[in-house]
Amino acid sequence: MQLFILFLPFLFALFLPLIKKWGKGHLGYYVIPIPIILTVYYSSFIGKETQYESISWISALQVKFDSQLDGLSLLFSLLISGIGIFVLFYSIFYLNKKERLHQFYMYLLMFMTGMLGVVQADSVISLYVFWEVTSFASFLLIGYYYEDRISKDGAFKSLMITIFGGLMMLGGFLILSNVTGTMSIREMTAQAAQIEQSSLFYVALVLILLGAFTKSAQVPFYIWLPDAMAAPTPVSAYLHSATMVKAGIYVVARFTPIFAATAVWGNVIAIVGVVTLCWGSFFAVKQKDLKGILAFSTVSQLGMIMSMLGVAALVSYTNDTSTFYQFAAFAALFHLVNHATFKGALFMMAGIIDHETGTRDIRKLGGLLSVMPVSFTVTMLGTLSMAGVPPFNGFLSKELFFMTMWQSKEALPLGTLVFAAIWLASIFTFMYSLYFVCGTFLGKRHTLPKRPHEAPIGLLVAPIVLLIIGLIIVFRPNVVADLLIKRAVVSIQPTLFESASDVGVHVSLWHGFSAEFLWTLGVIVLGILGVLTLKKWQPMYEKWPEKWTLNTLFNQVISIGDASFTKWSRHVMTGKSRQYFTFMLGMVSMLLLFVLWKKGAFAFSWEGASTIHIIDGLLVVTLVAGTIIVLKATTRMTAIIALGVVGYCVALFFVRFQAPDLALTQLVIETVSVALFLLVFRNLPKKIKEEQKQKGKWLRLLVSASVGLTVMLFAMAAYSQKLLPTISSYYKETVLKEAGGGNIVNVILVDYRGFDTLFEITVLAIAGLAILGLLRSKKRKGDARDESK
Known part of the structure; x- marks a missing residue:
């Protein structure tokens, strides 16, 4: 049942063309029951033990399609399906019926299955397959408006970077499988000590982190995420705030029990996370597009979660539970849930503003408070949560973040400096949050492409409900913690906690005038000052040379590669099949001969060989003569007759070696082939032009000789070295x-x-x-x- 539910979105997507043809109304109404079913089903596993189900895929290699629902995968599965409900409901009112809705929902459902497969897979190969499904589906969703050059470029960039990371991660998986002799992540975790002793331990560590960092938009791989904002807003709300970008977070969390045996894993993750947090928050204030601000905000928030997971890995490494930073994994997952609520709502509000005004450029917006008061209220609540202002759910996890990072400063390199950078990044987080809402709704109203008005209730329902969920978390944080988050923490830190009851953290909205609260006050005060003086210091961003950006570097590499491959392909991709076959056969022949030589397979034995009679020699002479005539013929008729002679000689060989069935088949095929050649070639000139025969003849002669030699040597080597009994006896x-x-x-x-x-x-x-x-x-x-x- 678990596997069927996992594949349910993909299976339903196959029927969308039929529903589109015969159904009535918006296609989204037919699709939205799918994530509802998923959410109800996965909710039934809350509080239960780990559930596992699998089917064999490639049994010889221990490869399975499996579904494992432990605390960590259940939390992510509920996020994927739950946020999917709101995104699909929002898309019903956001997307026009005249658009290619069946394609949109097919891609979205395919992505949903891919993400569920990633977080539930126990087999590393299964995880990789679903990982690439998410990359491909996101490519299709980001490039949904394929007529737009920006959409195509964004889709291309996301595919290139995430596919690269996926391939690197696959290399890491194969190394782990080779060391442990298993494809199962659970079994690999049980052999963590053996993996640590491997000489390839750090190679696997780096490769897997490359995959995680590219997917979760960590520096320097973050550049695909802002460009992905060209996608429809429901896609941005789903992929880039709650699901796809969290896949890398999930991989880091899942493989922490394996790699936490070394401090390198935790330190690298924590430092990269902190750098990403600072980078994203700093450049978010530079952006002029509403979704661009949210994109860099997502980069920043992902860095924040990643840094806490790094600290959690260090806790597992030191096995020190004496201080509060043992709860870093809890803080990371708690903020992951909070981020999904407020960021999903804010992306939807950005789409609403664009939908009702005709622009997302914050320089053209302003003064919308009087005409869009409900939208202002919803956006303000979302941004205050994102900024970590009390009493919103973002504040709860931000406080935990401050606590864990302060307590862990001794475990991190340059820990005090790292914490100072985190606090400074939090100030920029507050600034871009206030910048987002104030620049849109306050100030002077400008002339807009559309006359602004309040959004219809259908568009507002999804973001409002998401924020209500966030408020429920504020007043009942420990309900979510006890039911979901603590069980997920056990999956990340099994050496520290045996059960969810061992995770003794208790979240409260007010815990006194602590150092963390004072840091938050400092963030708010300096953040407000920064926004009030924004026009004075924001122009400094323009002084950053465009040629020094990572986007420019990526574009230059792609441009150089494209020019080089284009120049090379002009010489190779000529459109002539004969030339293609020459290259392919020549390369195959060279590789096979090299393998024969390298493996010492040039050992021939004539023991048991049949006696060669004079008739065999005559047939060989006739066959060779026919082949030479085909090559040297000056008329097409002569070449066809000689080719027929070659075929009939092969049929006589079958008769000679007592294979009448093959001989009859060969005779029939040869007769039909000769007849067809005669029918086709009668419309061509009777004589073959000499230049057609002479051009490249020496290359063709060399390739032909090498292919013939390869086949002969392989046949002789196979006959002489029979390692296993032939199947003919069976x-x-x-x-x-x-x-x-x-x-x-x-x-x-x-x-x-x-x-x-x-x-x-x-x-x-x-x-x-x-x-x-x-x-x-x-x-x-x-x-x-x-x-x-």
């Missing part, structure tokens, strides 16, 4: 007894290779239907031309 023993047939060849084709034969027939049937369709299409076009006359 066929001889079982063909009559088990298959009930007297003709070995027929039984092999019908029974032993029945599915292979079935698929071959299916391919021929599809080709036949395609040809029939083309013929009918041509006939219809001909009839249309006749009618037009």
Whole structure:
């Protein structure tokens, strides 16, 4: 049942074209029950033990499609399905019925299955497959408006960076599998000590972190996320605030029990997270697009979560539970939940502002408070939560963040300096939050592309409910903590906590005038001053040279690579099949001969070889002579007849070696082929131009000789070094007894290779239907031309 539910969004997506054809109303109404079903189903596992279900995929390699619902995967699964409900409801009112809705929802459902597969997979190969499904689906969603160049560029950049990270991560997975002899993450975790002793331990660590950092937009890989804002707003609200960008967070959390045996894992994650937090918050204030501000805000918040996970790994490394920073994993997951609520709501509000005003440029906005009071209220509540202002849920996790990072400053390199950087980044977080809402709703109203008005209730429902959930968390934080977050912490730090009851953290809205509260007050005061003086210091961003940005570097690398490959392809991709086959066959021949030589396979034995009779020699001479005539013929008729002689000689070889079935098949095929050649070539010139034969003949001669030599050497080596008994003896023993047939060849084709034969027939049937369709299409076009006359 777990696996069926996991694949339910993808299976339902297959029926969307039919629903689009026969259904009535907005397509989103048919889709929204899917995440509701998922949420209800996964909610039923709250408080239960880990559930596991699997089906074998590639049994010889221990590869499975599996679904593991422990505390960590259940938390992420509920986020994916729960936020999906609000995104789909919002999209019903945001997207026009005239758009390609069936494609949009197909991509979104495919992405949903991919994300559920990532967080529930126990097999590393299964995780990688679903990981790339999310990359491909996000590529399609970001490039949904493919007519727009910005959308295409954003989709391309996200695909390039995340696919690169995925491939690196796959390398790390294969190293772990090679060391442990298993594909299961649970079994790898049990062998963490053995993995640590491996010489490839740090290689696997770096490769897996590359995958996590690219997906979760950490510096320097963050550049794809702001460009992904070209996607429709529901996509931004779903992929880039609650799901896709959290995949890297999940991988770090899941593999922490394996790599936390070394301080390198925790230090790298914490430092990269802090740098990303500072970088994202600093450049968020520079942005002029509302979704651009939120994109850099997401980068910043992801860095914040990542830094806490790094500290959690250091706690597991030191096994020190004496201070509060043992709860870093709790703080990270708690903020992950809070971030999904307020950031999802804010992305939706950015879409609403764009929808009702015609622009997202904050320089053209302002003064909307009087015409959009409800939107202002919702946006203000969301930004205050994002800024970490009490009494909102963002404040609760921000306080925990300050506590854990202050307590862990001794464990981090330059810990005091790191904490100072975090506090400074929090000031910028407050500033871009206030900048977002004040620049949009306060001040002077400008002339806008559309006459602004309050958004319809359908668009406002989803962000309002998300913020209400955030307020519920404020007043009942420990309900969420006890039911979900503490169980997830046990999955991250199994060496510290045996059960959720061992995680003794208690969250409260007010815990006195602590140092963390004073730091928050300092953030608010300096943040307000920063916003009030924004016009004086914001122009400093313009002094940053554009050529020094990571985006420019990426574009230059892509441009150089594109120019190089274009120049190279002009010489190689000529459109001539003969040239392509020359390259392919030559390369294959070289590789195979190299392998034969490297493996010492040039060992030949003539023991047991058949006696060669004079008739065999005559057939060989005739076959070679026919082949030479084909090459040297000056007329097409001569070449076709000589080619037929070659084919009939092969048929006689089959007769000679007592294979009448093969001989009959060869004779039929050869006869039909010769007839077809005669029919086709009669429309070509009778003589072959000499330059056609001479051009590149020495290269073709060399490749042909190497291919022939390779085939001969392989055949001789295979005959001389039989490591295993041939399968022919098995066929001889079982063909009559088990298959009930007297003709070995027929039984092999019908029974032993029945599915292979079935698929071959299916391919021929599809080709036949395609040809029939083309013929009918041509006939219809001909009839249309006749009618037009």
